[in-house]
Amino acid sequence: MPNLLEYLREVKLKLVSSSCPKSLHIVMGNEACDLDSAVSSLVYAFLLHSLKVNDQINIVPILNIPRDDYELKTEVTYWLNQHSISSDHLVFRDILDSAVTCSGSVALTLVDHNVLSVQYRHLEPNVISILDHHQLERPNPQSVKDGMVIEMVGSCCTLVAEAMLNKYPSLLDDTTASLLYGTIVLDTVNLNEAAKRVTEKDVEMCRQLEKHLNSPVTCSTDIFQKLTTAKSNTAHLTSDQLLRKDVKIAENKIRVGVASIPMLAKEFLERPDVLEDMQQHSEKQHYDVLVIMGITLVGDNVRRDIAICSKDFELSMKMSQHLSSAGGGTLQLDAGTSQVEGCLAFKQGNHAASRKVVLPFVRDWLSLHNN
Incomplete structure (x- = not known):
């Protein structure tokens, strides 16, 4: 069974070596591409890939930003680099239009949002599933044929973790569990009730994820502070x-x-x-x-x-x-x-x-x- 890094390498290699994939299932986060959106798209695509029954379908996580903007996402680059994931392993939206245009079949799963941006509104008929923690804004939710999970938890990664635990718990190794855990901690201000962003499910998923980490978490505050520092590292930005x-x-x-x-x-x-x-x-x-x-x-x-x-x-x-x-x-x-x-x-x-x-x-x- 491949791990997340092997999966990402395989996906990138297939896209680079094939100018026109026959069948695409794109898992895409929102256009802000914050840590929650980025990690949700990578890990949820890995789950769908591991569950698929048709090897002809290429399940591709896409970071919904141009490649040139990746370095602006300082907490994303920091946390992915901590897990040995570099930009060379990632697919950005630069390739989306050409891949969709030439591909014979395209399906789209939205994570961390439930309404496509105006730029991609033409792909609305291709949306087959949604996993999100924002207020439902879709005018036609019944058109999503494989269903939606919309729950107002603190982090979309909480819903990704729940899906993995329910559908394929063995995929939760140190890398996937740590990626999800750190993101939930950042999104919920270190599970801080005073910030009014954390729910019972966020706390429970963190407890479950801790069981899959190689090094037990003694204090989530350290992770939170490192991610907050990385996110705030903007002195070099115009x-x-x-x-x-x-x-x-x-x-x-x-x-x-x-x-x-x-x-x-x-x-x-x-x-x-x-x-x-x-x-x-x-x-x-x-x-x-x-x-x-x-x-x-x-x-x-x-x-x-x-x-x-x-x-x-x-x-x-x-x-x-x-x-x-x-x-x-x-x-x-x-x-x-x-x-x-x-x-x-x-x-x-x-x-x-x-x-x-x-x-x-x-x-x-x-x-x-x-x-």
């Missing part, structure tokens, strides 16, 4: 790179980038030449509105804030009004100050509300704004 590091896009006539950054948005807006940098970034990405979600973590103390920026200040105003009232004031936004033209800044009182909460509000605003 403003443009920071905004590309972890971003999701919502689009409905108006295009909105929702970027998560590992610092407070207030601090980001104080960077030299930030207005010019943001304007150039927004023009290059064709954004009408840029939403910057900032976060810092000191011990158990989580702080969040939001900046909403647009050359069309009316759009910034309307978006901020919607986010302030959305869900009955779920985000608990408190107006701050911004010296950057076109930007409105807010402290976020609800520290548990991550982008998983904010993005549906943004999509709601787009729907209302364009009706």
Whole structure:
């Protein structure tokens, strides 16, 4: 039985040696490609590959970013490198269009999201299954023929771990168990109830995964701190790179980038030449509105804030009004100050509300704004 690394090498070799695979089953995470999305796609594809009965089907995990953006995902590169997985073992979305175009048969499994980005909306008929921990946003969930698992746990890797334990527990060796474990710990702020992101299932899956590690975990805090440090290692990144590091896009006539950054948005807006940098970034990405979600973590103390920026200040105003009232004031936004033209800044009182909460509000605003 191959291990994960052998599987990834085999997949990459097949794609490189074959310009047009006959049958593809793609397992793809979301376009932010954070650690949860990346590890979920790799490990869940490995599980599906190990369970398949038809050897003619190539099950391929795809990291949903261009190859050139991989180094921006500092916590992803760190954690995969810790498990001897380099970029040479990975498949990025650069090859997706050509592979889909020439392949005779294409199936798509979505992990860590349940709605395709606008860029890949044409692949909607190819979606056959979904594994996700975000709010269901699909207008036609019954079209997913092999079913969906949608559960609001702290990490999609929790659902991947559960699937492996139920369907093929022997696949959980030190590598797969450690990849999943570290990701769950990071996503749930070290299983911290105060952060309001952890569920009983996250805790239980971590306990189960610990049994499969070669070295028993004496303290998950060490793993959490290393991953947090790697994620925050952004001193070498330009403003443009920071905004590309972890971003999701919502689009409905108006295009909105929702970027998560590992610092407070207030601090980001104080960077030299930030207005010019943001304007150039927004023009290059064709954004009408840029939403910057900032976060810092000191011990158990989580702080969040939001900046909403647009050359069309009316759009910034309307978006901020919607986010302030959305869900009955779920985000608990408190107006701050911004010296950057076109930007409105807010402290976020609800520290548990991550982008998983904010993005549906943004999509709601787009729907209302364009009706």
